[in-house]
Amino acid sequence: MRKILEEQIENLHKDFAQMGREVAKAIENATEVFKNHDEELATKIVENDDRINESEIYLERKTAQVIALQQPVASDLRVLITILKASSDLERIGDHAVNVTHAAVRIGSQNRNEEIENTLVAMSQHVHKMLEEIIKAYVDNDETAARKVAQTDSESDRYLRKVREQAIEEMQRNSSFVAVGSEYLIVGTHLERIGDYVTNVAEWIVYTNTGRIVELGPNSSYKK
């Protein structure tokens, strides 16, 4: 009985980590599209997102089955709840990567601003790194690492503020830049949301280890 449960949880761990890597790839590719306007890659990101969505559905279905059939409790149950909840977070990160891609395509080649784009690329690389690190923390079941990753979300917020300042300043100076500037703001907001979802995953890793549902991240009013 126990062996079956352990095998099933192990498989779910692998599937979850794989989904995490695919989502991380989506962010990486979205950054690439943003930098180079590679429309072929943009199409690929959108197509891959269907696979990410399917992964989430698969993980939800399998987790529900394991809960119903094996009736896990205590630490096993916490692991499964984490997979169930954190897979939704990963799926949302995938959606934000797609939205960044769409915005990048809309920006086109007119009125681009290198300085703001550099900030956005750095921001994108930052949240990508956050995601990679949180997947590693998940695989290692490392609560301390997860908490550290959540702390770095303040960096995403700083990037977003910088993008806002730069874009608004440029929009005020040059009204023909408003359309592109708005897209930059949209991209920044999507990337910032990715940081928030990575923080959610960190919170679930803490839950797996302690049973406590906590609020991490720089904006939390009741950090634990």
Place this chain on the structure above:
Amino acid sequence: MSINKYDFNEKSILKFDPNEHEIAIETKNLQVYYGNNHALFDGNLQFERYKITSLIGASGSGKSTYLRSLNRMNDNVAKVDGQIMYRGLDVNTSKINVYEMRKHIGMVFQRPNPFSKSIRENITFALKEQGLKNKQKLNEIVEQSLRDAAIWDEVKDDLDKSAWSLSGGQQQRLCIARTIAMKPDILLLDEPASALDPISTSKIEETLVELKKRYTIIIVTHNMQQASRISDYTAFFHLGHILEYDKTKHIFTVPKVTATNDYISGNFG
């Protein structure tokens, strides 16, 4: 993995604040010996009134030994040291009238054991022995007890049929009715549903949840889901030691003791 790997000093035992929780019964430093075999060590548990408490643990962990000590079923079987405090009295002393005490602390066993008598007489037998002769009063108690044990509707037209004509699940509910006819304070149940099918089990569980409005219930069970479904508190026994006692919702989500986590997860032995 060896079942002996756990540290008996790694314990977490819930203590109630008497200002917030009414204690129905409490054991202090309870020790049980079968001859030279020390079967239960340091039983220190408090049971809250009008709650269901599950005692869980592997076979030989001491949970049934502990339960049976509570209403002195271990007399002449084992040596029981320590205090069992009930309404300010230590019932584990020779001064106590055990039969009188068992009217307050009743027991239902694993296998249904109705008397070889009619359904009605199963309820009235002990009451008549105590001198209750008023037929109307007896009928009232029969109906109320059977209703409380959620079996009245099934047997009300067959009260004079043999109790043995009932199914196992019905027999067990009759035994619960027989116990509560004595108006006990505390109901002890030793794996009351382990010999029953899932439907009968579910009826027993529903009955117990209903009964806790008026009784304090302590139940030994091997069925983890049963413990998690119906009990408010759970105590985990291991090799004669009580290692963890807490709210059931904590035991089954965030147990504090490694051995508890392993046992309830099936990662044991």
